[in-house]
Amino acid sequence: MAKCTSSTQGKGSSGKKKSRLELTVRNDGRQSGVSVVCFDFLFDWLGENAASFLNGISRFSRRYSSAAPTYAVRRVLEHWAGMHKKRGWSNPKDTDANDFKFLLSELRESFYTEETAKGLALTTTTNKWTAFVTLLEYLSTTGVVPIVGKGAYVLAPRGPEILTHRQSAVDGVEVITIPKSFRPDKDSFNDDLLEPISLTASDESYLIEYTAKLNSAMAAIRSCALADFNILKSKQIEGAALIEKTGCGYQTDMKENPWLVRYYDFTTRRHYFESDGGHPNLLGNLLSVVHHEMEGIPKPHRKFKGDSKHAVSHSGNSHWQYIAKYGKNKLIPYLGIMNSEAASVCMLLLMLEHPKFNSTSLYRAKIEDEDGFSVLLSSAEGDKLRLTVKKPRAREEKSEILSDVAKDVITKVMEWTSPIRQEMRRQGREQEASNLWVGISSLNYDLKAFSEKALVAGLYTNPSWRKRGKEEVNTRVYSFVDRHTDLIPWKDKINFKAIRVNAGVAAYLNSDGDLVATAKAFGHKNIKTTINNYIPLALQRAIFERQIRRHQNFLITSAMNEEGEMLMASDFRTVEQLHEFLRSCSNYLFDPELEAQKRESEKPVVDAAVMSRLVVANDPEALAVAMLYRDSLDKATPSFINKPDNVTGVAPKFWMDFIDAVMAPLPLALNDLSKLVNKALIRKAAISSVIVLPEIG
Incomplete structure (x- = not known):
């Protein structure tokens, strides 16, 4: 949908009315479904040809469900108008076809130069120019520009000249340009991730550090969202009590x-x-x-x-x-009804719990179909709840059994939107009432289905948009980030798309690069979709290095058997590497609850019931390494001993307790384990001078 509007508004000093050129275009991201784009500058540039020019833009805009392409071509046209005045170019309609080719070439060069000087990303500028090239086809059919083919003089640089890191890995083509968000001063680049990715580091220590930082960022967002959600619930309870009391x-x-x-x-x-x-x-x-x-x-x-400024109705009260x-x-919040502030928090928690649901699917969710049948929620096994939403682009549905937190959230969403939905239906607004995210406007008293823009603004609103007006007004709602100073380090990146991407990448890192688990977290059927579009190549490389190193350590120690001096090649440089080696080589399956019980007891307690829960491989080599590690821990500080590592979640104290337990007198029922311990003690003496253990704090 695109609609041209030519209007007049106000009067200038000469007494003549000022003309307006506006284009109404489709915009599914807004509640109204449209955006009005101003093209007033065409009058001064093209004169009587302005209306025909706008007609071509209108035909171009009908291809899209968003106003973004129209705004993109407007930016290029504004630059063209400026160049036209600066260089004295002829009207496009009166320009020869050959001259028009050179004009476009100069226009492209100056446009890229000006946009780059502003600090805009190369890919963003290219997207604008590509949209403009498409527009030229429509303008040529209206006769306002000469007919030209799509040659190299028209199109912006593309193909191998503009490649992402991922394309270079898949296609084997050298990357010529820098990442789209490049920060050489900080040795990093960053797209949608909350934490920047290093351009140079990819070793084990960097991966551990990055994983911890990303998990910390996600935990901070989750903690703040849960805090807001719990406040909303407590205020509802408080409000109900006040109403009953009053x-x-x-x-x-x-x-x-x-x-x-x-x-x-x-x-x-x-x-x-x-x-x-x-x-x-x-x-x-x-x-x-x-x-x-x-x-x-x-x-x-x-x-x-x-x-x-005059009231059209009066309540009488x-x-x-x-x-x-x-x-x-x-x-x-005290009344238990929904506004955009609460809706944003609830949607954020749902996406944190289940990144399988993308923001568009969740935003457009319906609670019932055209026939009035419930399509959003259904019962699952036990007392579980299943959420089902449509994925428009894939033309399929996504379904997931909700976690306890997500179940609590969606239950409250239905409760807080129920009064609004009932009133909408009473007013005959059945179609709006079927939307999941309905509530009361933060600006006035209208009941509405929230637009995607309102929900996104509920997370973070650029402060420059609020330069006007008082700092504190009764109708003002502050965004999620504004309410939590802890989130300032990531404020510019907190949106629903980024939350989903970061949750999926965190699943990839925390599962040690398990692509099946990561694809499942994203809700992808094809692993290729996950690895090609969501996991940064730099993190893939770091994960590969870690996996290769662990396999090398395992193979070396397994292959050398009696040649204990070759254990030096394992080179356990970090506690995480050593813990992973011990777990993988010994196949020791530990129970977190059992570990906690051991930590609480002053002395290691071993009995048949406890030891039956342990699975220890018949590998004296690995057990000997664990014994040497246990001896080195005698010099460690309490904080080091009790601090779990970032990869396995196991604290050194666990291995101390484990070795102390197997070294204690064992019952006859554990005779096989006693033999394994004796063999390990012999190997321990043989390798003690060559084994390389991590630095103990």
């Missing part, structure tokens, strides 16, 4: 004493509803007004239409004005 006695006082000062509580000698009146039950009084008089949803005392003065957004 009742509607204030109405009786107002009816029985109309001759007294209105809204004055003579028991407390305070105003019932004035924000700064000091009434001890101010919040309860205001909530009771909404509950008993407004059917649970805040309504305005005076309603205005458009930009009019003058005390309703105090709801607006207090701020309905402050009351909403």
Whole structure:
């Protein structure tokens, strides 16, 4: 959908009305479904040809469901208009075809130069220029530009000239350009990940450090989201208690004493509803007004239409004005109804728990189909709950049994949207009511299905967008990042797409590069989709290096058998490497609860029941390494001994307890283990001078 509009607005100093050229284009990302793009500059540039030019742009815009391509071509056209004036070019319609080719070549060069000088990414500039090249085909059919073919003089550099790191790995072509977000001062580049990826480092220590930093960032976001969600739940409980306690006695006082000062509580000698009146039950009084008089949803005392400063309707209840003065957004959490602030937090938690659902699918989720049948939620085994959403681009559905946290979230979402949905249906707005994310507007009192833009803004809003107006107003809702200073390091990257990508990459790192587990986390059927589009190549390389190194250590120690001096080749440089070696070589399956019990006991306790839960391979070589490690830990500090590593989650204390346990007198039932320990002691003496252990803190 694209619609051209030519209008006049206001008067200039000459008394003539100022003309407007506007184009209404489709934009599925907005609640209204459209965006209005201004092309006023075409008048000064093209004169009477401006309308024909705009018609070509309109035909171009119909191809897209977003306004982004239209804004992209407008940027190139604005640059063209500036170049036209600066260099005295002829009107495009009157330009010879050969001259037009040279014009486009100069235009491309100056456009890339100017955009690069602004610090914009090369890929972004290329996307704009590519959209402009497509536009030229439509403009040529309207006759406002000469007909030219898509030659090298028209198209922006592409193919092997602009390659991502991933394309270079897949196609084997050398990368000529730098990553699209390049930071040479910090030796890093970064696309959607919360933490920057190093351009040079890829060793084990870097991978451990990066994994810990990414997990920390995700944990911080999750912690803040859960804190907000729990506050919303507690405020709902508090609000319900206040409403029940308050009742509607204030109405009786107002009816029985109309001759007294209105809204004055003579028991407390305070105003019932004035924000700064000091009434001890101010919040309860205001909530009771909404509950008993407004059917649970805040309504305005005076309603205005458009930009009019005069009210078009009046509630007849003058005390309703105090709801607006207090701020309905402050009351909403206590009333148990949804606004964009709560919706963003809930959607964020759902994506953190289940990155299988992409933001578009979750945003467009419907609770029921056209026939009124429930399509969003269904029962699963036990008391589990299954969430099903449509994935429009893939033309399929995604379904997942919800975690306990996600189940709690979606249950509250349904509860908080229920009053809004019921009112929408009462008003005959059945189609809107079927949306999952419905609530009350943060700006006015409208009931609405939230746009994707509103939900994204609920996570983070650029402060420059709020330069106007007072810093504190009753209707203002602050974004998720604004409410949590802990999230400032990642504020510019917190959006729903980035959350899903980071959750999936974290699953990849934490599973030690398990592509099946990662693809499952993303909800991909094909592993190729996961590895080619979501996992940065730098992290793939680091994971490969770690896996190769572990296999090398295992193969060396397995192949050398009696040649203990070759264990030096294992070179355990980090605690993580040593722990992984011990676990993989000994096949020791540990129970976290058992480990915790051992830590609490002062002495190692070994009995048949406990040892039956251990699986130890008949490998005296590995057990000898563990014994040497145990001896070195005698010099370690308590903080080092009790600190779990970032890869296996095992603390050195665990291996101390394990070796102490097998070295203690064992019952006859564990005679095989006693023989293994004796063999290990012999190997320990043989390799003690050559084994390389990590530095002990």
